[in-house]
Amino acid sequence: xxxxxxxxxxxxxxxxxxxxxxxxxxxxxxxxxxxxxxxxxxxxxxxxxxxxxxxxxxxxxxxxxxxxxxxxxxxxxxxxxxxxxxxxxxxxxxxxxxxxxxxxxxxxxxxxxxxxxxxxxxxxxxxxxxxxxxxxxxxxxxxxxxxxxxxxxxxxxxxxxxxxxxxxxxxxxxxxxxxxxxxxxxxxxxxxxxxxxxxxxxxxxxxxxxxxxxxxxxxxxxx
Numbered sequence: 001x002x003x004x005x006x007x008x009x010x011x012x013x014x015x016x017x018x019x020x021x022x023x024x025x026x027x028x029x030x031x032x033x034x035x036x037x038x039x040x041x042x043x044x045x046x047x048x049x050x051x052x053x054x055x056x057x058x059x060x061x062x063x064x065x066x067x068x069x070x071x072x073x074x075x076x077x078x079x080x081x082x083x084x085x086x087x088x089x090x091x092x093x094x095x096x097x098x099x100x101x102x103x104x105x106x107x108x109x110x111x112x113x114x115x116x117x118x119x120x121x122x123x124x125x126x127x128x129x130x131x132x133x134x135x136x137x138x139x140x141x142x143x144x145x146x147x148x149x150x151x152x153x154x155x156x157x158x159x160x161x162x163x164x165x166x167x168x169x170x171x172x173x174x175x176x177x178x179x180x181x182x183x184x185x186x187x188x189x190x191x192x193x194x195x196x197x198x199x200x201x202x203x204x205x206x207x208x209x210x211x212x213x214x215x216x217x218x219x220x221x222x223x
């Protein structure tokens with residue numbers, strides 16, 4: 001099976017005097033569902049940031065989608081991100097835009113026609129149970145609803161890799177269930193690789209998955 005993420009002796013940190021991930025070697029198969037766990041401050045979000053180029057390696061090698069992340073150019077990074085879906089813990093929705101336009105953003109970036117984009121937005125808002133909120137702005141929605149909009153945006157352009165940082169950390173049970181169902185569906189039905197940073201793996205999670213844990217800077221697979 002192809003490796004969509006491959007790390008060799010990877011070290012990460014926000015400066016060279018404070019290494020958070022230290023000489024980690026691991027790989028993630030294309031089409032897999034992966035959970036990354038660890039204590040608060042262990043480096044879970046730091047590792048996820050490196051996968052979409054928000055943080056460059058201090059040393060070692062990191063490949064994402066066949067792209068070398070060490071010294072990646074802005075052009076190559078933009079190309080890579082067009083194939084990624086990213087779900088942030090704090091949503092990162094554009095507050096001045098309706099939820100429809102927020103979901104449509106990656107479609108417009110990827111050059112989809114307007115009519116195709118509108119159909120996709122309609123379908124996705126239905127999937128996240130927000131059709132009744134069309135035309136509203138993010139701040140008019142609850143936190144759970146905002147995260148469901150962010151999830152729809154991440155799925156809009158059929159990404160090959162979905163990265164989610166604590167996607168259900170502060171959500172009600174209903175919104176959490178919607179998010180997990182969408183992530184599982186993206187993996188099992190669309191074949192996307194899904195990588196989720198979380199404190200807790202849901203007990204009722206039904207899709208086969210791999211589990212990596214971070215402890216004292218080391219990234220290791222939990223059997």
